[in-house]
Amino acid sequence: MVDPVGTPGFSRAFRDDLNRLMAWRRDVRSFRTDPLDPEVLETCLSTMSLAPSVGLSEPWRIVRLTSAAARGHALDNFREANADALAGYHGEDAQLYSSLKLSGMTQAPVQLAVFCDDATTQGRGLGTRTMPEMRHYSVVCAIQQFWLVSRAHGVGVGWVSILDPACLARDLAVPDDWKLIAYLCVGYPESSSDTPELSRVGWEDRSGPATILDR
């Protein structure tokens, strides 16, 4: 369907709510353990397919970790990577880092590993010749849509990147051409805030709107 510009339009009230959604979306690390409504999860996941993708390649691939074995591998992976990361900090930084809760992997009822299929032929390579990383970026766009829609349903998402991605891919026995983009913890959050947790605990502050350079 192609329509003249402005169809559909969006109201000021909607835009205000969209801004509120973005302000209250959080990287959640503290989850309630009660199960997620399966229909809500399906609705949130389905919006990934509305994301932009380079050449319409839709390279996102989703693995849901349900077995104790798969979750155990992922948790061990995180713990080892987190210990290595801690070893890289010293003094007050190390003390603060060790106090941070950096994943909700022991509580989150839903845990997803999101991969990019670097070997997909869908889209016939359009837009990826000079920037093959565009496929990864397409997957990130889909994740960001999932994140926002989830928050609109009262569902929290936490993106864990303190992992050995190649090791997780092997443990989950996915095809060799699948690259891990994100490990997502999903569930109802224990609390809600408009301030990032890393700011609340004093690790880092937001620096405000970016300066725009002119050329």
Next chain:
Amino acid sequence: MVDPVGTPGFSRAFRDDLNRLMAWRRDVRSFRTDPLDPEVLETCLSTMSLAPSVGLSEPWRIVRLTSAAARGHALDNFREANADALAGYHGEDAQLYSSLKLSGMTQAPVQLAVFCDDATTQGRGLGTRTMPEMRHYSVVCAIQQFWLVSRAHGVGVGWVSILDPACLARDLAVPDDWKLIAYLCVGYPESSSDTPELSRVGWEDRSGPATILDR
């Protein structure tokens, strides 16, 4: 501010509109040439700073191309990369590819090169030890927020990736540690649709919601 879960909540009407927004967001290549309202552009850009970023590193850096020299470099870059890409297709694929309009660079009133500062110390490296590419993904999350908010204001965005990224970075004289993530054309779109242009012209179709593997 930290509040109990559910504060703020979002209505079903808002969620329906959010889904409509995602369905009608497009990668726009055909723009009107009239200028963008500067306040609207500022509002849309300001939502980038609400995006998630690894370790709260906020590594997004934005260059606005306003001079004829900068725009000329970018357009030459695109044309060369696009000619090289066309040479990689044969037969019907080549014929169809050559008919595609793949950028709005000759019309879009606002053009932005969005970079990631790989050398930023903000966030003290948290979350990037095993996955340094997380900084790039943070920039993509910010771009996706900008894209959605822009559409909610009736503004179109087109992401051009048919470019030599290192060459563009040199031409724009940005610091060596800045990696190009996206070249964005921004302006009022000539038309509006809920179907991707690549699908409308027969290059590729959407495959629908992703299959979810269990492990």
